[in-house]
Amino acid sequence: MLTRRHAMGAAALGLTLAAASSSFAQDWKAKYPELTLGVIPAENASTTTDRWQPLTAYLAKELGVPVKLRVANDYAAVIEGQRAGNIQLAFYGPASFARAVITGVKTEPLANQKHETGVNGYYSVIYVRADSPYKSIDDLKGKTLAFVDPNSTSGNQAPRFFLQRAGKDAEKFFGKTFFAGSHENAVLALAQGTTDAAANLWNSETDTTITRMNAKGMLKDISGKELTQKDFRVVFKSDFLPEGPFSVLSTLPDDLKSKIKQALLDLPKKDKATFDKLSDGKDLSLEPVGLKDFQPIIDMVRFNDEQRKRS
Known part of the structure; x- marks a missing residue:
């Protein structure tokens, strides 16, 4: 049987726990x-x-x-x-x-x-311009590749790893590699002709760095022509990445x-x-x-x- 004393005790306990919880919050x-x-x-x-x-x-x-x-x-x-x-x-x-x-x-x-x-993940890809002569990764031997950042997954670590697995050491296969600093900068380097290829992220056909840049009107070639996803071609794609x-x-x-x-x-x-x-x-x-x-x-x-x- 629940007595008044029990009820008061339970209420007091509840207040004590609430006060303790509040105290913890105030502590942090x-x-x-x-x-x-x-x-x-x-x-x-x-x-x-x-x-x-x-x-x-x-x-x-x-x-x-x-x-x-x-x-x-x-x-x-x-x-x-x-x-x-x-x-x-x-x-x-x-x-x-x-x-x-x-x-x-x-x-x-x-x-x-x-x-x-x-899915909770995406892919690393290597892009070339669609109007370039490069149809596959093998066509890029001796050419220039723009990476993103040393600690970028899709823009450096993944392409290096999966290229190595395919028998291609990035530093020996490409004639030159460099870090563009961001995914957008790598795409712009490709768009404006300062690199032959660029590593980047790829979520889906409708969600890439390119589609996001295009939506903001910030993707143009050196002549000022606006570019879209169709102006680029994927020549290499990694395994799935978290x-x-x-x-x-x-x-x-x-x-x-x-x-x-x-x-x-x-x-x-x-x-x-x-x-x-x-x-x-x-x-x-x-x-x-x-x-x-x-x-x-x-x-x-x-x-x-x-x-x-x-x-």
Whole structure:
């Protein structure tokens, strides 16, 4: 039989637990009165800021503390920002996340995007101009290839790995290689004739760096002619790659990590406009991921490191 004393005790216990929960929240807010979201520079700085700034406003509302955006100058800057503890939440490419793990950054993946294709991943491709004489990867022997960034998955690590598996050492097969700095810059180099080929990402026929640049009116050749996906040809395509993760510092309080993860998973329904902004409406959801999901990429980066040491 529930007595008044029992009821009062239960109520007191509830108040105690609520107070403890509130205390925990205040504890992490005292230590982290502001959070920073670091983002790799897949696009130019202004485009990246426009795409990601709404997410910081959403996260600030959900977490109850200000969240500022840091658009890194290169992929390594996100890694080093987390290593230093200055970037609490990061959006990585899979290879830059792998590099962070390999070099001892205490970071853990929370979620990644499911694309309109229904999968949490994409491909690396090598593009040439459709009006070029290059029909296959073999035609590019001795030619110039634009990579994206040393820590880009689709723009460097994956093409190197899968070309090597096909018997082609990138540094020996191509006459010249260089890093363009971003996916957009690599495509522009190809469009404007400063490279014969460019490595890049490919989500689907209707979602690539090229389609996104074309939608923004920023893809033109040297004469000023506007280019579309049809003006480029894929001559090499990797195996399937897992999409890069949102990843938090492992040293953050567990309740804060849980709140960030839940906020991300809730984003597509709670703030669809902000979610759609991240992919021009091409993604379906954010899905939970763990370290094991990126083990193949970690192995790939380690393999590439070993190959570089031997050359």
